[in-house]
Amino acid sequence: MTAGALYIVSTPIGNLGDISQRALDTLAAVDLVLAEDTRRSGRLLGHYGIRTPLMALHEHNERALVDKLSKRLQAGEQMALISDAGTPLISDPGFLLVRELTQQGARVVPIPGPSAVICALSVAGLPTDRFVFEGFLPARAQARETRLQELSRETRTLVFYEAPHRALDTLQALAKVFGPERLATVMRELTKAYETLRHGELQVLSTWLHEEPAQQRGEFVIVVAGAPVEEAEGDEAVRETLQLLLEELPLSRAVDLAVRLSGEKRNRIYRIALALQQSS
Numbered sequence: 496m497t498a499g500a501l502y503i504v505s506t507p508i509g510n511l512g513d514i515s516q517r518a519l520d521t522l523a524a525v526d527l528v529l530a531e532d533t534r535r536s537g538r539l540l541g542h543y544g545i546r547t548p549l550m551a552l553h554e555h556n557e558r559a560l561v562d563k564l565s566k567r568l569q570a571g572e573q574m575a576l577i578s579d580a581g582t583p584l585i586s587d588p589g590f591l592l593v594r595e596l597t598q599q600g601a602r603v604v605p606i607p608g609p610s611a612v613i614c615a616l617s618v619a620g621l622p623t624d625r626f627v628f629e630g631f632l633p634a635r636a637q638a639r640e641t642r643l644q645e646l647s648r649e650t651r652t653l654v655f656y657e658a659p660h661r662a663l664d665t666l667q668a669l670a671k672v673f674g675p676e677r678l679a680t681v682m683r684e685l686t687k688a689y690e691t692l693r694h695g696e697l698q699v700l701s702t703w704l705h706e707e708p709a710q711q712r713g714e715f716v717i718v719v720a721g722a723p724v725e726e727a728e729g730d731e732a733v734r735e736t737l738q739l740l741l742e743e744l745p746l747s748r749a750v751d752l753a754v755r756l757s758g759e760k761r762n763r764i765y766r767i768a769l770a771l772q773q774s775s
Contacts, residue, residue: 502606508614509686509687515607529574582609585630615654615682618692629655654717654718673697676698689713
């Protein structure tokens with residue numbers, strides 16, 4: 496252990512057996528554990544018989560705590576940062592603290608372990624040599640669809656987190672914007688007792704989740720295949736054509752002409768045209 500160091504400690508995303516011995520040793524040895532939800536993290540530490548003091552660090556107080564924690568580290572204390580589950584700072588607080596401490600020359604040490612992103616990619620059955628992690632999409636429908644339009648030509652595999660009450664809406668939006676036939680994998684409650692993995696086309700997955708209300712619970716990770724390279728390149732040409740047509744014609748007429756000029760499916764041309772019109 497290093498005096499004056501902050502340890503970024505990964506904890507299980509569900510199955511408590513997934514924690515490493517190094518993580519347990521670190522959490523037991525430090526002077527303080529920083530956690531997003533101290534009640535939840537308290538139960539986790541209690542399960543392993545660890546009695547290290549806890550302090551809440553979340554998006555509402557992180558900025559205010561940076562100076563205080565920095566002084567404690569300078570005095571030689573050791574601290575660990577954990578999230579509610581998985582690897583800290585992945586769609587969780589901690590970035591401001593780590594950035595400030597590293598700029599001050601403090602030692603920040605990663606203790607690797609579970610991550611829902613990597614766990615999901617390993618079983619998604621989709622290309623993993625290059626991928627994009629998007630975290631949570633916007634909660635509002637219009638903002639969510641706008642963001643998906645921006646990602647529609649991304650050729651790398653995409654990874655999304657989603658809350659249970661928005662999982663169905665997100666799948667429906669993905670099918671609408673990316674196309675119903677785009678391949679994806681929906682994962683629910685990874686590593687937990689009711690773990691569910693479902694592979695298929697976006698429209699099929701959307702219909703399945705709609706018809707299975709009992710599956711609309713728990714933590715979701717959605718992994719979506721990237722756009723085919725030729726489709727992404729073709730979209731750029733279509734966008735340029737549509738941009739010119741939309742300056743002179745109504746949406747439906749511009750779409751009809753673009754379909755005739757490009758030979759592409761009308762649904763795809765319409766989605767691109769709609770995105771251009773909304774962004775103008």
